[in-house]
Amino acid sequence: MKRCHLFLLVFSLFFISVNVKAENADSLYVATHYNESEYFIEMRDGVKLFTVVYTPKDESKTYPILMNRTCYNVDGTRNNKLRAPSDYLIRGGYILVYQDVRGRYMSGGTFDNMRPNIPGNDVKNKKDIDESSDTYDTIDWLIKNIKGNNGRVGIYGISYPGHYSAAALLDAHPALKASSPQAPISDFFFDDFHHQGAFLQSYMAAFPVFGYQKDSLTNKSWYGDKMMRLYKDRPADGYEFNLALGPLKNITEKYHYDNFFWNQVVEHPNYDEFWQKRSILPHLKDINPAVLTVGGWFDAEDLFGPINIYKTIQQNDPDAKSTIVMGPWTHGGWSRERGQQTINHIYFGDSISTFFQREMEKPFFDYYLKDEGKMTLPEAYMFDTGLKEWRKYDEWPPKDVAPITFSFGENGKLLMDEDSKAGAEFSYISDPAKPVPYRSEIEGLTFTPRLFMTDDQRHASYRPDVLTFKTDVLDKDVTIAGEILAQLVVSMTGTDADFVVKLIDVYPDDFPNYEHNPKNIIMGGYQQLVRHEVFRGRFRDSYSEPKPFEPGVPTNVTVPLQDVLHTFKKGHRIMIQIHSTWFPYIDRNPQKYVDNIYKANEEDFIKSEITIHGMSTVKAGGDLPTIEFLKKTD
Template sequence: MMTSYPRELQIQFDQRVPMRDGITLSADIYMPVGNNGEPGIYPVILSRTPYMKAEISLETAKYFVRNGYIFVSMDVRGRGDSDGEFVPYFNEGRDGYDAIEWCAEQPWSNGSVGTIGASYGGRIQWLAAVERPPHLQAMIVLVPPSDPFVETPTGTPSPMHLCWLHLVSGRALQSMDVVEWEQVYEHLPLVTMDERVGRSIPSWRTEMQHTQLDAYWEPLCYQQRFDRVKVPVLHISGWYDDEQIGTPLNYAGMTAKGASAEVRASQRLLMGPWGHNTNADSRFGAVDFGSQAIIDLRGEQLRWYDHYLKGKTVDVGAPVHIFVMGKNEWRDEQEWPLARTQWTPFYLHSQGRANSRFGNGMLTRVKPAVEPVDTYLYDPANAVPFITDATSSQIGGPDDYSSLQRRDDVLVYVSEPLSEDVEVTGPIKVDLYAASSAPDTDFMAMLIDVWPNGFRQRLCDSMVRARFRNGMDKPELIEPGQIYHYTIDCWNVSQVFKAGHRICVQVTSSAFPKYDRNQNTGEPLGQTTELAIAEQRIYHDAEHPSAVVLPIIPAR
């Protein structure tokens, strides 16, 4: 028998939800209204946000209410109408637990609670889940940040993080347009950068005092505690999400270490050709990903909740559903990374002059033998830009790096034009053998698709800070002139390099302002203004086979 749900919507504003320490948080309750005027009893979907609950929830809430759910939208502690002090992330595990259990106890709840949220609202679901609230039954997590330093392995927050901290200062959202952010990012020392904004931001100052992974950060680390998570999770992100690395990591972690075999089998990964704003447009920057790029994402979410909150027998889809860029089509898979991956090193080569796209840098599958070293000068006063808008709402995209590859402090290694399509789907790793004249410095690597028309499309990138080469909890300066082996995790991609295109790797020592500039002095991070120029040397020979390791997917 088909079940029909009431279409009328009733809203209870500013319901006070008590936390264990006596603080109350504000929630708006969206609920169906039956023929008798009462809401009835339904499963509950909880969304907790620092971005003003009334601003982001109405259309989402109406959709789920129409489909037989009660939707609870809550301001997190210290934001909007909620009491307490907002300290980003640090109260969210306990508060999330208490909010979930409060939802389960209400007379309009059947005791089955799911959570949903993106970005901040994604990470805090994980922080609540590791607390094991008994009534949490399912999560939908979109574009969540990872553990501290996973996205920015620098020891310092990204300069663009200050933009976000300004946005969520006080109880209401602040205007980002009134600040000249590009001037702010130039400010040194980093620790006083908030002065340049014109606002005291205590969280920035506090983070700048903890420039390695230590006990301070422990409450925010969830990616080593998947064994405590006992719920099905729909993991959603985009290849160009500026926090993308966390979503595939979380899916892989939960399928390997979730609290039970049943939980491990109930994970699903969905990756589209999107940025931090998922499923927003088929076109991103100069690249059009085609008519298939936008999907019925709410329908995917509804099926997830119907299955895990209502117990319906519905098809929630294959374990992995990914959009393959270049080919511009969706594909189902059974695991991540893909079992049929051929991990293939593409080695860096040159005749000692890989500087700029006009140099002689090459990328081949042939291991190097005897080759001269590539050198460049890294001057933090003239850092290589990372192409992005000024604010942190979206950091980078499928941008054209052809103009930046004119610089001599950018090494460019490029393959011959491909004779056939080559699919690269999975995590990207760069093995780099390098030396520096500085006691501390940075090395950046970027994977690029070079089109026949000259467009050089950024795919993915990341970096390593030399002092953290052995881990974010083990800072150690380097010996100037000594060769070190660095491993750079360049995140993930799914791209078909079309026939006639070329595979390119770019190596440099800055990507500003995505990452702060290494000042090359070895001094305590973020506290000084002195800058030094470093001579960087990249090795690619038999003893030092620098390479990018690509996850090649053989054609079926």
């Protein structure tokens, strides 16, 4: 059993590592330059939140407050072992504040995933609470009670703490001058546990972290035994393990029967009021603090969040002090420097995280919280993942990069800005019993998947249930900058289906191998995943009111992919793949329409012949109507 608990600990630390650095800040420096204090700060409803404060020992000047609110246990910051922010900020002269959010670890109250926002909650005599009011009350207390502060506050955080940083923007305390939501969750129907309404079965092991209430104040995990239900057998092949589980209802019966968050997911399969009121996007209006939104182009967990938080702020408040940074990172990768920046098999450069911390993050907080330096950050600081270099833009998406329309030709030909043959049809048999693997390699049970974001797609190209289209060898560089919208015309023999659309960079056959890769990874002909998305077809007209397909009837299905900035180099090819299973990253659609897939039976899963009709297109680059499409439940 000790080995099992060690295994659990490793995975738990892997998950919360998005909120920490690979190496803790120099504890000796912190011990000699900071005083540590702890407080239980009372909120407007009487609940007290555990808060640790590090105050500079040099009392000859005042300092701004830099705060991190987390559901991942601030106790790890104790005894000078600061997990965040970067060393540049720790050594830069700040009062550092860490707080357990309501219902987590040493804080009182009840935890609520993506607690709904209550507009107008800045009035002190109100008793209703949300994450914005808890942040407001905390800032108000800190400004009045922590000596040596200069009256200005900043907040930052990665992943869930990134969500709390975004929530702080709503009805913000006047002292809050700067916020950096990093890999922030914005809406759980599109981030993390769902993509476009499809369930991410690969997140099955993460539910214990968020689905059990603690019964006392604690600095230890209270959900470990629940995680052991899954991890006790340590399956070597996650694909086989998940396939053997069968329908999702078996997960309920075997593992998550007492998990309140899992049961909420099961009982709310559509984008109903439960999910809609938990989205932060509709509330991002009248933003006063400066905002530095940060994300990774290869973040499998929260890519939707940063892109759509930034775009929503820009749409609602064009004059807001808002900057977006997107770099070649997985989830939270910018918080730690590994020297050589690689994502799975692909190398992107050296010291990229250090560049962000030193040249973007620190100047942002220094300027707005200390009046130091000049604000030279562009509106969009974006990394081109094909050229492997930073680009600055006055707006995002940029208007000076021409969009491209792809269509599908015979013999697997991908056409650029030309029409496909009238009446063309491309069909495949999708079988939920033999789903397309999402990895090119065998892996065990994942906590949350990450490495596949640049994975080689040759394994999928070989399958008959994957449509593969590619261009001729490019005779010049082709850059895609902005949104991607696949507008498919489909028909099927079943009554429901998922659609996975992938944009792929095909390397030349003579591309040299990278030194960091195992010898069996051949880069010549590598089909690098650049962007993907899944769409659950039942939601084609409304996320809140799904409906079946009529067999054999051509039907429009729009698949919004997330933004990219990627240059396909001369000598490469551009590829698009389309298929209907991607397992166990995405759960299996039965392909026979049922009201609730979480409660589907084994006999509901059927084969279906799916046809993509030739008038289908993929529009790539520019400012497409993605936000409007996502509002189709209004």
